[in-house]
Amino acid sequence: MQQLFTFIIKNSTRLLFLLLLVISLSLTIQSHSYHRSKVINSANFITGGVYERINSVNEYLNLKTENEGLANENARLKSLLYNRKDTTKIIDKELLSNFGNYKVIQSKIINNSYNVHENFLTINSGYARGVKPDMGVVNSKGIIGIVENTSKNYATVISILNIKSQINAKIKKTNHFGTLTWNGKNTGYVQLIDVPRLASVKKGDTIVTGAQSIIFPENVNIGIIHKIYTDDKTNYFTIDVKLFNDMTSLGHVYIIENKDRKEILELENQNLDE
Numbered sequence: 001m002q003q004l005f006t007f008i009i010k011n012s013t014r015l016l017f018l019l020l021l022v023i024s025l026s027l028t029i030q031s032h033s034y035h036r037s038k039v040i041n042s043a044n045f046i047t048g049g050v051y052e053r054i055n056s057v058n059e060y061l062n063l064k065t066e067n068e069g070l071a072n073e074n075a076r077l078k079s080l081l082y083n084r085k086d087t088t089k090i091i092d093k094e095l096l097s098n099f100g101n102y103k104v105i106q107s108k109i110i111n112n113s114y115n116v117h118e119n120f121l122t123i124n125s126g127y128a129r130g131v132k133p134d135m136g137v138v139n140s141k142g143i144i145g146i147v148e149n150t151s152k153n154y155a156t157v158i159s160i161l162n163i164k165s166q167i168n169a170k171i172k173k174t175n176h177f178g179t180l181t182w183n184g185k186n187t188g189y190v191q192l193i194d195v196p197r198l199a200s201v202k203k204g205d206t207i208v209t210g211a212q213s214i215i216f217p218e219n220v221n222i223g224i225i226h227k228i229y230t231d232d233k234t235n236y237f238t239i240d241v242k243l244f245n246d247m248t249s250l251g252h253v254y255i256i257e258n259k260d261r262k263e264i265l266e267l268e269n270q271n272l273d274e
Contacts, residue, residue, distance in 0.1 A: 075106040075254050102217055105129055105255040107137075109144075112159075114248050117184040119159040121145060123253060126153045134215060136256040141244040142221035143167065143209060144253055155255075160190055161247050169222055170210040174200055177210050178239070180222065187247050189226060192239040199237065201228055207241045214261045 107129075111122035125131050127150045137144040137157050145157040145165065158165055161182050169180040169192055176199035178192040192207055205225045209216040227240040 075104040101258060101260050103257040103259060105131060107255055108252050109250045112250055114161050114187050117163045119161045121157040121159055123155050123157060126150045126155050128152045131155045131255055136216040137253050138220055139253045143216060146215055161187055168210040168213040169207055171201060172206040172208045188243055190241050190243060192241050195237040195239060197235045197237060201225060201237060214258055214264050
């Protein structure tokens with residue numbers, strides 16, 4: 001306390017000057033609107049800058065939540081796309097992902113293999129969220145694979161980079177069908193086989209999922225034609241398809257359930273039993 005009194009006594013002149021300066025500035029600001037507006041604007045500029053930086057930090061910290069929200073919204077929009085629904089006719093309180101023949105569930109890949117002949121992925125959604133075997137898996141760029149096994153919170157997916165994978169696909173421009181497979185060589189390319197020789201095909205044509213698939217909706221992107229091979233012993237083309245997806249770098253995905261799949265299979269099995 002003694003040191004404080006000593007400091008005040010030694011600097012009494014300066015402290016008195018600062019006190020009078022503050023009082024005079026306060027009186028000037030209060031009595032002149034121009035000076036008052038300048039001070040307020042300066043204060044707002046400083047606090048605004050601080051709030052902006054705090055908000056930027058909060059936005060960065062909330063990126064994960066924001067991304068998950070966007071992914072969920074994309075799932076709803078994709079369900080509209082796959083079901084060809086008119087958004088103006090949808091009741092606000094209804095879940096868009098439950099409309100039409102296809103249900104869409106948002107998920108994320110937590111493990112991905114791509115360097116062996118039989119590649120699989122793991123996603124962080126299981127039967128607790130309605131995921132079942134034989135559901136299609138896609139992302140914003142195209143198809144990823146088909147669900148094989150599920151647990152409560154996880155599921156494994158047969159990647160399209162799996163030599164046992166077989167998916168109905170077609171040339172978008174001509175609607176000629178074939179079977180999408182993988183020869184186990186290059187992670188950037190798959191093969192469309194059994195395409196009839198009468199089909200008009202050329203490099204750069206888009207390959208999409210076919211109407212014969214009961215797993216994927218029709219016209220989901222796959223890739224573009226890279227090379228065309230002709231087998232003189234058969235009446236079919238083998239086509240190298242360059243994938244739209246980089247299968248070595250995957251994140252959020254969408255799981256697609258065809259609600260009519262069970263009914264279709266039961267009907268087709270009746271024909272086989274006859």
